[in-house]
Amino acid sequence: MSENPIIFDSQTRSLGGTEQNWCKAVAGGTGITALALQVSKEPNIPLFKKSLQKIQNDHPSLNSVLHKNASNGSPSFIINPPIPSIRLNIMTMSKTSELLRTLMSRGSNNSLSPLHLILEHELNINEWSDITGRSLCMGGLPLWFANAYTLPDRKWVLVLRLHAGICDRTTAVSFLKELKEAMGEKEGGYKEKGNMGIEELIPSGKTKKTLWSHGKDMMAYSLNSLRLTNLKFKDVKSPRHSEVVRLKMNTQETHMLLTGCKLRGIKLCGVLAAAILLAAYSSKRHSSNNHGKKYGVIFLNDCRSYLQPSLSIHEFGFYHSAILTSHEVKGDEILWNLATMIYMAFVNSKNNNKHFSDMADLNFLMSKAIDNPSLTPSSSLRTSLVSIFEDPVIETSSDAERELGLDDYIGCASAHGVGPSIAIFDTVRDGQLDCACVYPAPLHSREQMQELIANMKFNLLESFKMEEKLET
Known part of the structure; x- marks a missing residue:
């Protein structure tokens, strides 16, 4: 299977009332969903990326970007955009250690585990705080991100961060299930035909x-x-x-x-x-x-x-x-x-x-x-x-x-x-x-x-x- 997403003609879908509300809420700081996994076996990054790409190809909402209309300000999803929306960032051990030192120096954080600290850090990275300006100049904002953090003690933390407009808790749980299956190189039959607002x-x-x-x-x-x-x-x-x-x-x-x-x-x-x-x-x-x-x-x-x-x-x-x-x-x-x-x-x-x-x-x-x-x-x-x-x-x-x-x-x-x-x-x-x-x-x-x-x-x-x- 190719690691590149299958690109179809882009489609624009208007958002339902609940999805529009979540766009406003996420911009203000509520609804940034994070799944943080700590593993003690060095992750196979190429397989991790390939697995994410497979899940993205199976689900139109993950293969979409958030766009805001310049004339009327209404948000929409652009499905199958020309530029794939997957973003995988690898944090080296030195960068992760520096981040953890900074996080542990704040308030009562020094008693928290690295997994806990990284989860809170991800919950507060808001890529969607300025929907209008950034979505217009970028042609749309990605709706999810993936990061891998390397810990000093031969542990790693893998994080998925998603916009609530495409991710309720059931979606997050199913995403994790599909990821574990794909990482185990099992074939899953979860391909969606499309989606719409509730x-x-x-x-x-x-x-x-x-x-x-x-x-x-x-x-x-x-x-x-x-x-x-x-x-x-x-x-x-x-x-x-x-x-x-x-x-x-x-x-x-x-x-x-x-x-x-x-x-x-x-x-x-x-x-x-x-x-x-x-x-x-x-x-x-x-x-x-x-x-x-x-x-x-x-x-x-x-x-x-x-x-x-x-x-x-x-x-x-x-x-x-x-x-x-x-x-x-x-x-x-x-x-x-x-x-x-x-x-x-x-x-x-x-x-x-x-x-x-x-x-x-x-x-x-x-x-x-x-x-x-x-x-x-x-x-x-x-x-x-x-x-x-x-x-x-x-x-x-x-x-x-x-x-x-x-x-x-x-x-x-x-x-x-x-x-x-x-x-x-x-x-x-x-x-x-x-x-x-x-x-x-x-x-x-x-x-x-x-x-x-x-x-x-x-x-x-x-x-x-x-x-x-x-x-x-």
């Missing part, structure tokens, strides 16, 4: 809503957002970037957590949301007002199976929708009861098709928040306390991963533009929970978020102890 694939009637209902719902969302409680902001003036805290649980703890969810007929997202709401409430316990606090939770769900026609997980693009819920916490709740209430609120909204019917409303409000930060508390651009996915990523180590020498990896997206105070990207890997928790700094500090996540884990572990007492 709005064009929503089943007929699912978005039906009267003008009055649109206005009423947007008013309700706007007023509710003013009543939501936020985490304490540490620095509202300095330029922002994304940082990450990891939450890990061992096999036994993870098993107990998943068993507790199964017994109650709820999903992991419900109990994780409940644990972090209780942790957030306890962080405000010494305030003058100890009454109930209302928090916003955004659930993200993959809509591929609900679309017409339905899409497979190997159809790349952004096909998630958001459901915004709010919940009052008084601090005396039993975690599992709160988890069930939170999860059922999400399920009820989904059963009422709010993941489709409210899509345009939430996109509009998100766009207005980007354009008018002052509409949000302290101009923070915070839309909720937390965002979380309906389903976790389930991973089991394979022979292909062992052959590649894959030691560890983290996947998540930036959140320092518009978005929640904390975005949870949960994975159950070989039976162990591993969450990448992304937050905007210095709006929130690393110490603040480490304490919040520690309290979240404490709440989960305490719920196990309470269950054991009830069983005995």
Whole structure:
């Protein structure tokens, strides 16, 4: 197979409303997706590049560039551009060591691993911050990049960085799966015929809503957002970037957590949301007002199976929708009861098709928040306390991963533009929970978020102890 992409005649595709919103969000710092893989076996760079080229040829969205029309300013994707969009940069050991020294000298970074530091570094490289000027002079901006970093201790970090307009979490997971297969020189049959925005694939009637209902719902969302409680902001003036805290649980703890969810007929997202709401409430316990606090939770769900026609997980693009819920916490709740209430609120909204019917409303409000930060508390651009996915990523180590020498990896997206105070990207890997928790700094500090996540884990572990007492 040739390493050069198969070039067809270029095509221009207009963006759907959700894709346009992500172009605005990514330009401001939210939605830069990074997959960072640490390997202990020297990577075969020619094979790595060949594998990336194969995946690019299989997926039109990866073989596209982002262009902005000079006359009307509307963004579009140019598919199969004359210049291939793949960008592979190799960082030598000396350059990587210099970068790590610089990163470790900042704040509380000196305790972080090289993989963690490089992931955060990549989350904050924004190639899309000036869409108009750069896309016009370059004929379009690439929508993804690949970098390889050489570490001093015979380890390497491979990173993929993608624009959210072409990459939701399902896309990122499938990309990684296809990459591991291609690196193992296995043939995959994932070639797409084409792609389009989610709005064009929503089943007929699912978005039906009267003008009055649109206005009423947007008013309700706007007023509710003013009543939501936020985490304490540490620095509202300095330029922002994304940082990450990891939450890990061992096999036994993870098993107990998943068993507790199964017994109650709820999903992991419900109990994780409940644990972090209780942790957030306890962080405000010494305030003058100890009454109930209302928090916003955004659930993200993959809509591929609900679309017409339905899409497979190997159809790349952004096909998630958001459901915004709010919940009052008084601090005396039993975690599992709160988890069930939170999860059922999400399920009820989904059963009422709010993941489709409210899509345009939430996109509009998100766009207005980007354009008018002052509409949000302290101009923070915070839309909720937390965002979380309906389903976790389930991973089991394979022979292909062992052959590649894959030691560890983290996947998540930036959140320092518009978005929640904390975005949870949960994975159950070989039976162990591993969450990448992304937050905007210095709006929130690393110490603040480490304490919040520690309290979240404490709440989960305490719920196990309470269950054991009830069983005995």
